[in-house]
Amino acid sequence: MITTGKDYIARIDQLKNDIWIDGEQVKGKLSEHPAFAGILKSKGALYDLQHHSETASILTRKNQNNELFNFAFEHPTSKEHLTNRRIATQLWARKSGGTIGRSPDYINTAIMTLGSSSAFFSGRYAKNVVNVLEHAKKNDLSFTHTFINPQVNRSPHYIEFSNEKEDIIAAKIINETEEGIIIHGARLLATQGGVTDEILVMPVGGNHIDPDYVYAFAIPSNTPGLRFLGRESYASKGINSFDHPLTSRFDEVDSVVVFDHVLVPWDRVFLYRDLDSVGRIFTDTNLNFMLLFQAVCRQVVKTEFLLGLCESVANTIAITEYQHVQEKLSEIIITLEIMESLLLRAEQEGQINPFGTFVPNIKPLMVASSYYQKTYPRLVEILHQLGASGLIALPTEKDFQSEIAPDLNQYLQAKNASATERVQLFRLAWDLTMSPFGSRQTQYERYFFGDPVRLASSLYQSYDKTRFVKQIETFLQDK
Ligand SMILES: Cc1cc2nc3c(=O)[nH]c(=O)nc-3n(C[C@H](O)[C@H](O)[C@H](O)COP(=O)(O)OP(=O)(O)OC[C@H]3O[C@@H](n4cnc5c(N)ncnc54)[C@H](O)[C@@H]3O)c2cc1C
Known part of the structure; x- marks a missing residue:
């Protein structure tokens, strides 16, 4: 029931999906196409962790027949289930520094939530959501x-x-x-x-x-x-x-x-x-709750990655003694602590919903995702400010293998790293925030879960402000 990386890749290759890229239809094996080889291999590695002795118990669950299935398909019915889901989600997310937005657990969480909320759906459609969940769970599918x-x-x-x-x-x-x-x-x-x-x-x-x-x-x-x-x-x-x-x-x-x-x-x-039903499908099934929980777990991991990266960049060129550098690094620490606190609060204040699912408190999750849409670009800016020209003077691997290597080794060394170590680190920072991949990451976080303006507006509209207004009335009366 749990797939391996090899089986997943073979499965996707066999599907022969109709994909077009750069003016051409993809022919042959998707896993051998340069655009898809990397992500397929990385997702395959995530699936393989289900079979490794140190990670298997975190990433898999057992059904009544003692068959293993992926954690994302588990119907959470207790706080412990939600906690274990967070740990598993973050384990997978750490493998890419949170940059794979759609690891299989994201939409599998949606499939699990819809299937577990079948009573929301009318007539035969209720059976369909359950069957699709069972099929996905049995075959460890991705969506x-x-x-x-x-x-x-x-x-x-x-x-x-x-x-x-x-x-x-x-x-x-x-x-x-x-x-x-x-x-x-x-x-x-x-x-x-x-x-x-x-x-x-x-x-x-x-x-x-x-x-x-x-x-x-x-x-x-x-x-x-x-x-x-x-x-x-x-x-x-x-x-x-x-x-x-x-x-x-x-x-x-x-x-x-x-x-x-x-x-x-x-x-x-x-x-x-x-x-x-259409207007209530996300809210009444609590799909939003579960998807946001997965997303905020990942965003916490991504913030950890950014903090580690910024601190390493600062250490490498010895700038950590400057107060403004410390202030910038503490901005990332503050973001990390806020995001983590909101996530843990959502988990701590979870409740059983009418479908028997233990769902997190949506409020802190809505706050976290809205906050991150605006904060992530600032974290990227901090990395740019710390790295400065180091994010531009970035020779390639081929340069290091060429006859200019002695120049590079001499002139690109840093206080706390050799030239190669420094360039590797700064290339990672560049790739996370400045390359086309990096720019997309920023756009991704900015629009994650929807337009930031409308998400903030829906937070405002759904937030109960009455008791605060009441407090003001009472305060004015207490003169
Ligand atoms: C990298 C990336 C990956 C994505 N992956 C997926 C995915 O896998 N699946 C998926 O379904 N979606 C995905 N999305 C889409 C994402 O959900 C949308 O970008 C997001 O919902 C915003 O919608 P939009 O892009 O159509 O922006 P628009 O709605 O077109 O907004 C454009 C601008 O107009 C303003 N605007 C538009 N309408 C209104 C309005 N009614 N009120 C106020 N302001 C308005 C917005 O504020 C914004 O500034 C992805 C987006 C990105 C950037």
Whole structure:
């Protein structure tokens, strides 16, 4: 029931998903394509940890038949379950310094939550969410996901009118048959689109008035008509781990997803034209709670990674005695402590929900994710301020193997590191924050879980302010 890295990679290779990148359809094995080789290998290594003696008990759970399954599929029914989930999530996240945003546990947590909240779904759809969860758990599957429509027109009153099939942009239901529903159009932005076994498609947020856009389902990534239009890969051919220590291993590739008359079988549909339930699917199932918990676990790890990196950069060139450097480093410490405290509070104040799931307190998680959207770019800026020109004067591995090596060794040495050690460290800092991979990381955190403006607004709207207003009234009366 728990997969190995080798089996996962072989499985994805066999799917022959329809992926396009840089003007070409990917042919042959995905694991041999430069854009996907690194991420597949890295995800494979995560799966392999399920089999290592030191990590197996953290990453796996047992069912009634004593069969092992991945931790993300466990239905948490106690605080201890949530604590163990945090430890497992962070163990996986540490393998990439938190830079793999979509490690398998992210959407597997969604699949677990939907399956465990089956009572939310009506009629046959309730059975479908349970079956998909069981299937995913049994086969240790991975999922990509798409939750938003193409960015065509975001003006307040825009509604897409598409009477003709040729006019359709945002994916919608265009037909239903005995076998299932037909979806046509596009969705954004499936990170790792085509690199996973399946795709989870959920309704976009906001108010729904047109039932053609009301659907949720999960289908295999190689379903006929499903196409992944990948962005330019940052992991080009010949890239190596010295020059691009993160890009070479963790570039996930984000894709526009095209549904070209895709038939979604009825047994894969979770929600269909149900205008009453669509607005509540994320909140009532507590999907938001569980996804944010996974995300904040990862963001804590990423902050630890940034702190370690900034401190190492500062130590290498001996700048830690300056007060402003200490102040900057303490800004990262403060972020780390705030994020960790919010995470632990969410866990500590968890509760059993109506579906018997022990869910974290959503409030601190909403605060953490909103806070991180704004704080992460500042942490990146701190690294830039500490590294200065060291983040630019970055020879490659080939330079070190060439006849200019003696110059490099002499002139790029640092107080506390040889030239090679220093360049390796600064390259890591550059790759995390300045390379195309690094810039995407910043954009990723900025838009993680949605637009920062609307997320902050939903925090404001959902936050009960009455007792504080009451306190002011009482204070004024107490004169
Ligand atoms: C690197 C990366 C990876 C991603 N991976 C995934 C993924 O795997 N799956 C997935 O489903 N999504 C993914 N996303 C998408 C992510 O969820 C969205 O970026 C996010 O929800 C914001 O939506 P948008 O990009 O369409 O921005 P828009 O909604 O188009 O916003 C653009 C700008 O307009 C403003 N704006 C637009 N509408 C409003 C409004 N109604 N009120 C106020 N201001 C408004 C916004 O504040 C913002 O400044 C990813 C995004 C990034 C950057």
